[in-house]
Amino acid sequence: xxxxxSESGGAGPQPTALTEASTVPKIFGGQPLPPPxxxxxGRLPPPSMDHLxxxxxxxIYILREAFARLKKLxxxxxxxxxxxxxxxxxxxxxxxxxxxxxxxxxxxxxxxxMYAFRDRFGKEWELxxxxxxxxxxxxxxxxxxxxxxSAARKTEGLKWALTKYGFDGLIxxxxxxxxxxxxxxxxxxxxxxxxxxxxxxxPPEFWDHFNASPPQGAHLRIHPILHxxxxxxxxxxxxxxxxxxxxxxxxxxxxxxxxxxQDITNPVASTASSIDEILIELDATKVPERAxxxxxxxxxxxxERLRVAGxx
Amino acid sequence: MNMILPSSVSATPNGTTxxxxxxxxxxxxxxxxxxxxxxxxxxxxxxxxxxxxxxxxVSARRGMPFEWSFLLDALQTERDQGITxxxxxxxxxxxxxxxxxxxxxxxxxxxxxMITGASQADGAVLIIDALEGVRDQTRRHGYLLHLLGIxxxxxxxxxxDRVDFSADRFKAISDEISAHLIGLxxxxxxxxxxxxxxxxxxxxxxxxxSWYQGPCVVEALDALEPARPLEQLALRLPVQAxxxxxxxxxxxxxxxxxxxxxxxxxxxxxAGKIAKIKTVESWxxxxxxxxxxxxxxxxxxxxxxxxxxxxxxxxxxxxxxxDTRRIRARIFWLHDKPLAKGDQVxxxxxxxxxxxxxxxxxxxxxxxxxxxxxxxxIARNHVGEIDLSLAQPVAADPYQDNPRTGRLVIEVNxxxxxxxxxxxxxxxxxxxxIDIVPVESAxxxxxxxxRYRHNGAVIWLTGxxxxxxxxxxxxxxRRLFSRGGSPILLDGDTLRAGLNNDLGFSPQDRSxxxxxxxxxxxxxxxxxxxxxxxxxxxxxxDRAAARRIADAAFREIHVAAPAEVCExxxxxxxxxxxxxxxxxxxxxxxxxxxxxxxxxxxxxxxTRTVADxxxxxxxxxxxxxVLFDELVDLAANI
Ligand SMILES: Nc1nc2c(ncn2[C@@H]2O[C@H](COP(=O)(O)OP(=O)(O)OP(=O)(O)O)[C@@H](O)[C@H]2O)c(=O)[nH]1
Ligand SMILES: [Mg+2]
Numbered sequence: 013x014x015x016x017x018s019e020s021g022g023a024g025p026q027p028t029a030l031t032e033a034s035t036v037p038k039i040f041g042g043q044p045l046p047p048p049x050x051x052x053x054g055r056l057p058p059p060s061m062d063h064l065x066x067x068x069x070x071x072i073y074i075l076r077e078a079f080a081r082l083k084k085l086x087x088x089x090x091x092x093x094x095x096x097x098x099x100x101x102x103x104x105x106x107x108x109x110x111x112x113x114x115x116x117x118x119x120x121x122x123x124x125x126m127y128a129f130r131d132r133f134g135k136e137w138e139l140x141x142x143x144x145x146x147x148x149x150x151x152x153x154x155x156x157x158x159x160x161x162s163a164a165r166k167t168e169g170l171k172w173a174l175t176k177y178g179f180d181g182l183i184x185x186x187x188x189x190x191x192x193x194x195x196x197x198x199x200x201x202x203x204x205x206x207x208x209x210x211x212x213x214x215p216p217e218f219w220d221h222f223n224a225s226p227p228q229g230a231h232l233r234i235h236p237i238l239h240x241x242x243x244x245x246x247x248x249x250x251x252x253x254x255x256x257x258x259x260x261x262x263x264x265x266x267x268x269x270x271x272x273x274q275d276i277t278n279p280v281a282s283t284a285s286s287i288d289e290i291l292i293e294l295d296a297t298k299v300p301e302r303a304x305x306x307x308x309x310x311x312x313x314x315x316e317r318l319r320v321a322g323x324x
Numbered sequence: 325m326n327m328i329l330p331s332s333v334s335a336t337p338n339g340t341t342x343x344x345x346x347x348x349x350x351x352x353x354x355x356x357x358x359x360x361x362x363x364x365x366x367x368x369x370x371x372x373x374x375x376x377x378x379x380x381x382v383s384a385r386r387g388m389p390f391e392w393s394f395l396l397d398a399l400q401t402e403r404d405q406g407i408t409x410x411x412x413x414x415x416x417x418x419x420x421x422x423x424x425x426x427x428x429x430x431x432x433x434x435x436x437x438m439i440t441g442a443s444q445a446d447g448a449v450l451i452i453d454a455l456e457g458v459r460d461q462t463r464r465h466g467y468l469l470h471l472l473g474i475x476x477x478x479x480x481x482x483x484x485d486r487v488d489f490s491a492d493r494f495k496a497i498s499d500e501i502s503a504h505l506i507g508l509x510x511x512x513x514x515x516x517x518x519x520x521x522x523x524x525x526x527x528x529x530x531x532x533x534s535w536y537q538g539p540c541v542v543e544a545l546d547a548l549e550p551a552r553p554l555e556q557l558a559l560r561l562p563v564q565a566x567x568x569x570x571x572x573x574x575x576x577x578x579x580x581x582x583x584x585x586x587x588x589x590x591x592x593x594x595a596g597k598i599a600k601i602k603t604v605e606s607w608x609x610x611x612x613x614x615x616x617x618x619x620x621x622x623x624x625x626x627x628x629x630x631x632x633x634x635x636x637x638x639x640x641x642x643x644x645x646x647d648t649r650r651i652r653a654r655i656f657w658l659h660d661k662p663l664a665k666g667d668q669v670x671x672x673x674x675x676x677x678x679x680x681x682x683x684x685x686x687x688x689x690x691x692x693x694x695x696x697x698x699x700x701x702i703a704r705n706h707v708g709e710i711d712l713s714l715a716q717p718v719a720a721d722p723y724q725d726n727p728r729t730g731r732l733v734i735e736v737n738x739x740x741x742x743x744x745x746x747x748x749x750x751x752x753x754x755x756x757x758i759d760i761v762p763v764e765s766a767x768x769x770x771x772x773x774x775r776y777r778h779n780g781a782v783i784w785l786t787g788x789x790x791x792x793x794x795x796x797x798x799x800x801x802r803r804l805f806s807r808g809g810s811p812i813l814l815d816g817d818t819l820r821a822g823l824n825n826d827l828g829f830s831p832q833d834r835s836x837x838x839x840x841x842x843x844x845x846x847x848x849x850x851x852x853x854x855x856x857x858x859x860x861x862x863x864x865x866d867r868a869a870a871r872r873i874a875d876a877a878f879r880e881i882h883v884a885a886p887a888e889v890c891e892x893x894x895x896x897x898x899x900x901x902x903x904x905x906x907x908x909x910x911x912x913x914x915x916x917x918x919x920x921x922x923x924x925x926x927x928x929x930x931t932r933t934v935a936d937x938x939x940x941x942x943x944x945x946x947x948x949x950v951l952f953d954e955l956v957d958l959a960a961n962i
């Protein structure tokens with residue numbers, strides 16, 4: 013029995029550890045910090061916040077830190093479910109008004125429903141909307157596989173916009189649960205002068221203290237919903253009644269789980285025609301969210317290469 | 325036994341009511357952390373479709389037998405080197421909760437990434453290779469868990485297949501590590517023998533470990549509790565920002581502990597000003613009623629106009645944090661260059677940042693070797709106790725009193741370099757003046773602006789010595805006075821003769837000089853005067869601090885003549901002295917003037933006349949709402 017727990021005594025040999033503690037060389041003269049008194053006080057009443065409240069509060073904290081510490085921010089609005097939640101959170105953080113531009117880096121190949129959504133809600137939400145085009149495909153690294161190359165156009169478009177406006181912070185709606193290299197991201201993620209991501213040398217980040225001093229000419233990516241999951245996004249969208257693009261709901265037995273460029277995004281088989289049904293479907297599915305995104309699956313390192321070069 | 329619930333039975337598809345617990349896996353390099361995470365996902369049926377095939381292919385491509393660690397080690401260099409570089413997170417479910425597993429690297433080179441991951445955890449699993457036993461990173465991680473405030477730790481003795489599932493070997497390791505942790509004040513909740521690669525002890529007790537009676541890993545994870553927000557403690561609301569998007573002046577921040585409601589009497593620390601919470605603001609519904617507690621990001625308005633800024637801490641009267649400039653902390657150090665006595669650093673405590681000096685290093689230890697290192701500096705990946713002297717007063721709590729506000733981060737060159745716990749704070753000489761109530765003027769601001777035809781403002785002229793700040797300031801003073809206004813000149817040199825005669829020209833003293841100028845000017849501006857400040861003020865950071873103090877009243881003007889022109893003018897003979905070497909800290913020939921990146925106005929005095937420049941300032945003041953042009957406006961104001 014190796015349950016070193018006071019309630020677990022009885023069966024099996026007693027753990028010897030407790031009696032041998034004194035032979036261990038002690039750090040700092042054998043004075044471990046006693047636990048804070050609050051933690052010693054035993055049971056606490058049930059929390060007054062639920063899971064979505066906690067996610068929301070953390071995201072608002074991040075957005076406000078970004079706004080306080082950076083000079084020229086923009087929020088990347090891809091029109092999808094995640095960035096719509098992000099805009100909603102920004103409106104909560106800043107009491108109704110998004111105090112920085114919403115930047116749509118437009119590949120020109122989005123679904124018509126997406127453009128309609130942008131035109132309507134850009135106005136309704138009073139966004140300072142900036143639409144920036146992407147360069148032609150010939151200008152993009154020809155060694156990338158086709159879908160990745162197509163996606164890399166967006167990185168180039170992003171670089172153009174960065175140079176044009178001189179943003180020092182870009183707020184992006186990526187999540188850890190989407191993809192394995194995104195799971196390694198920081199909340200405040202520094203980029204090089206060329207926009208690249210140095211995955212081998214990310215700075216430490218803890219206790220909600222963020223590294224917010226990009227070197228001259230470089231920028232930071234800020235990820236306020238990194239800790240959310242796909243199901244969290246939908247549950248929150250429903251709770252807050254945030255508008256969505258209808259392509260996410262099932263039509264003729266198919267729906268989109270993730271929206272990208274028309275030519276490299278495929279719908280998944282689904283009968284979910286409401287957010288409630290999406291939540292039930294997600295609870296059961298084992299199909300990854302980005303299964304319909306061709307660029308994730310071309311080669312083992314295609315997505316990492318894109319991200320290191322500055323893709324989201 | 326299968327701990328995973330068939331998903332169709334899950335009563336809460338939206339995941340909102342299940343508790344979520346975050347668990348970090350730590351331990352020495354190669355002891356099997358990433359493998360355990362991969363195996364846990366597999367055993368609990370949590371791997372997405374196609375993942376297993378993908379891992380097989382990735383392993384085969386590298387000519388390796390099947391590697392579970394490739395699930396998390398997603399970077400190409402991680403796979404090629406067979407080592408975790410950065411921390412990552414992945415989720416799965418047990419019967420009772422959602423688990424976020426945080427994988428941390430074991431290599432000492434990446435300790436900063438281990439801390440990044442572990443700092444987010446509620447509990448930890450410390451893994452030890454049964455063949456190798458306890459190693460330096462095992463001890464270092466154990467110690468860091470303690471510094472990070474993680475009290476719930478389960479131990480896993482891995483690779484039991486390599487020691488023929490020997491119960492004796494297991495007991496020896498179990499005893500050694502338990503004793504070590506108990507010495508640090510952490511009692512492990514379980515010690516479990518496993519083979520992460522083969523699955524023994526992960527989701528069930530297999531026959532190969534039949535001699536073991538305790539919980540398997542999944543069960544042990546199920547027993548770890550999520551951390552709770554500290555609602556029971558005294559209120560601490562560190563101020564993130566003040567927003568004036570409309571006619572509300574909203575103080576925004578996250579409640580770190582305690583709770584607040586509209587009507588509460590509050591104290592703003594470290595200054596000790598008192599006020600009442602007027603409303604709790606929100607969106608889309610506002611104002612909010614009731615009590616708001618720890619963990620919430622809120623916005624409040626106050627019942628009176630007083631100066632409050634990012635970094636202040638709002639507390640309830642009678643239960644305030646201490647106001648201090650001296651802190652003792654127990655820290656871990658991550659920077660290449662050891663932290664030494666006398667070092668200048670930046671300290672972040674909540675939302676406050678302050679420059680600080682390390683005035684003493686009391687202890688320095690390598691927690692991996694358990695040897696006392698030299699005590700004049702703290703090397704990379706070592707821990708120690710230090711005394712910090714802060715450039716400005718901060719509101720702080722000892723960690724004992726408040727685990728959220730009792731911790732700090734140290735920054736070097738804009739990058740986080742260390743962090744730790746506040747052991748004690750030395751309250752300054754000054755008693756906490758919580759009973760100071762600023763006396764309000766008998767006149768309302770509107771009454772004054774009606775007479776002067778301007779609003780209160782701080783006009784800040786910055787530029788090289790000899791650029792023409794004082795000349796312009798005097799011309800502007802005359803111009804505003806002639807139109808019936810109330811301008812007041814605050815010249816940097818004039819104030820140094822009296823109010824600031826205790827200050828020299830070190831960066832620290834220069835900052836304090838600017839702070840005092842800004843405070844005096846802001847007081848005048850609040851009372852409707854136009855304070856004209858003429859001061860070299862070379863540091864961007866100092867001018868930013870002045871802007872924070874004066875807030876919306878601030879107008880920065882860069883008086884920008886080329887350096888050669890300034891030197892040739894040399895009205896006070898300073899350049900000549902500096903060139904002769906008799907004026908050491910003179911800004912001008914040392915190139916330490918930092919021009920504004922953004923300011924309300926930039927004037928090149930080498931190409932325009934004084935009258936012309938004064939016109940430009942007057943125009944800017946009219947355009948930005950300081951001067952009223954029309955009497956009609958005035959009528960509307962009365
Ligand atoms: N025989 C045996 N090998 C194992 C077991 N668990 C892990 N390994 C092997 O040990 C090696 C290191 O495993 P990892 O999971 O990468 O170790 P880690 O602790 O994550 O390493 P870092 O993250 O780099 O510190 C791999 O080759 C695994 O296959 C086990 O139970 N038995
Ligand atoms: Mg690993």
